[in-house]
Amino acid sequence: MLNAMIYLDHAATSPLDPRVLEAMLPHLRDTWGNPSSPHAKGREARIAIDTARQSIADRLGVLPHEIVFVSSGSEGNSLAMFGSCERWLQTHEGPGHLITASVEHSCSLKAADKLEAAGWKITKLPVDAFGMLSATDLEDALTEDTALVSLQWANNEVGTIQPVEELAAVCKKAGVPFHCDAVQGVGLLPLPSPVPDLMTIAAHKFYGPKGIGVLVVREHIELCPQVMGGGQEFGLRAGTENTAGIVGMAAALELCEDKRQETTPYIRNLRDILVSGILSMEGTSLNGHPEHRLPNFANIRFEGLSAENILMKLDMAGICVSSGAACVTGAIEASHVLTAMGRSATEAKENIRFSLGKSTTEKEIETVLQAIQASV
Known part of the structure; x- marks a missing residue:
């Protein structure tokens, strides 16, 4: 189950x-x-x-x-x-x-x-x-x-x-x-x-x-x-x-605007816990600006691993993430964003986008980190 x-x-x-x-x-x-x-x-x-x-x-x-x-x-x-x-x-x-x-x-x-x-x-x-x-x-x-x-x-x-x-x-x-x-x-x-x-x-x-x-x-x-x-x-x-x-x-x-000053730091803190945990794993790196980045975003490259395979394993574990924009997901192509940032076509297919929300919990982040460790 x-x-x-x-x-x-x-x-x-x-x-x-x-x-x-x-x-x-x-x-x-x-x-x-x-x-x-x-x-x-x-x-x-x-x-x-x-x-x-x-x-x-x-x-x-x-x-x-x-x-x-x-x-x-x-x-x-x-x-x-x-x-x-x-x-x-x-x-x-x-x-x-x-x-x-x-x-x-x-x-x-x-x-x-x-x-x-x-x-x-x-x-x-x-x-x-x-x-x-x-x-x-x-x-x-x-x-x-x-x-x-x-x-x-x-x-x-x-x-x-x-x-x-x-x-x-x-x-x-x-x-x-x-x-x-x-x-x-x-x-x-x-x-x-x-x-x-x-x-x-x-x-x-x-x-x-x-x-x-x-x-x-x-x-x-x-x-x-x-x-x-x-x-x-x-x-x-x-x-x-x-x-x-x-x-x-x-x-x-x-x-959203009434609670933004409370929810944004909360989400950012959970995002940072997630990023820290993933980057402690071998072969991972962060895409996007290290500071000037949306507080709920973490786009991670898993070197040498197929994003499609990771997505499938996480989905089977009940975790919803993506490999890029929902509007183009399904067509397994290199991300135009990542190639514009200088990544090769192969590197641009090795990435998972995690985007958190106001209902995300620290317990969920712990579960996700465990599932990623098991998937890679």
């Missing part, structure tokens, strides 16, 4: 907080009207959405009309990138230049590839051996035709935290809009200050529901919508709003 499941894959998704579910249930059962309808049932849903929008705006330090609800982080990133580039084309004679990084989430890299196929010039900034970007490299890459810079706050595979405030300052000086994919950092780190021109977050990364996210669009930024229809979300994202999901996202963000 398997032991109770130990979940260390919060970077992929987090469990729904019971208090968030409780906040959502009335809106699944009762507030089911279309928020665009003029009658009482519609107004009921609209009030719930407007209240949640205000709450999220307050937590993020922006204005309510700068909150655009989307279905996911991937959609938010796509709206930021394609929406910015389409707007550029309305005022310029042809495609311009977009800057991203070699270690971005696959949704951003695929968006960049599609833009490149449409004639856009794409620069993918390099990173160092820790996965860190350089503000100097960004400054050197900017041109008079740069329409957008789109970069992660924290990497979804190795957890390296980028100097987004410095990167945003470079863009501001050059007069170029800056989009920050902040999906992995919210709930774990203090928000960037000031909030970037465009910023993507997703509720399911901080104990909220799946299927709902936000693209922050500061009021000086103009985008072209990518989903056409009824003109919801200030004309930027058509489609009947997900009332329960929006309410759940607001509740999750409030709970």
Whole structure:
């Protein structure tokens, strides 16, 4: 019989907080009207959405009309990138230049590839051996035709935290809009200050529901919508709003931010115990920046061992971890993040990502260390 499941894959998704579910249930059962309808049932849903929008705006330090609800982080990133580039084309004679990084989430890299196929010039900034970007490299890459810079706050595979405030300052000086994919950092780190021109977050990364996210669009930024229809979300994202999901996202963000200063040190301490224990084993090494790394992240290389085999053994022991981004797991390929950091194709297949959460316990970490020792 398997032991109770130990979940260390919060970077992929987090469990729904019971208090968030409780906040959502009335809106699944009762507030089911279309928020665009003029009658009482519609107004009921609209009030719930407007209240949640205000709450999220307050937590993020922006204005309510700068909150655009989307279905996911991937959609938010796509709206930021394609929406910015389409707007550029309305005022310029042809495609311009977009800057991203070699270690971005696959949704951003695929968006960049599609833009490149449409004639856009794409620069993918390099990173160092820790996965860190350089503000100097960004400054050197900017041109008079740069329409957008789109970069992660924290990497979804190795957890390296980028100097987004410095990167945003470079863009501001050059007069170029800056989009920050902040999906992995919210709930774990203090928000960037000031909030970037465009910023993507997703509720399911901080104990909220799946299927709902936000693209922050500061009021000086103009985008072209990518989903056409009824003109919801200030004309930027058509489609009947997900009332329960929006309410759940607001509740999750409030709970996470209220407790962040307590939960982050707690998680970091457990993460450090895990990393110390694993690195005492022969043939192991840490991927990502040793200091500027998400407090719940530990991406470990097991030299000469297949990540797939380790994953299978840990799964059989009731331990949920991953070998990289959930969006690409299953296609057994070398991690593009690790190869960008200088690892060989073979080395980039020898890594396990552990990502802890607020419910992780020290006893669970002890059990995981024992299971890893038995698996390697």
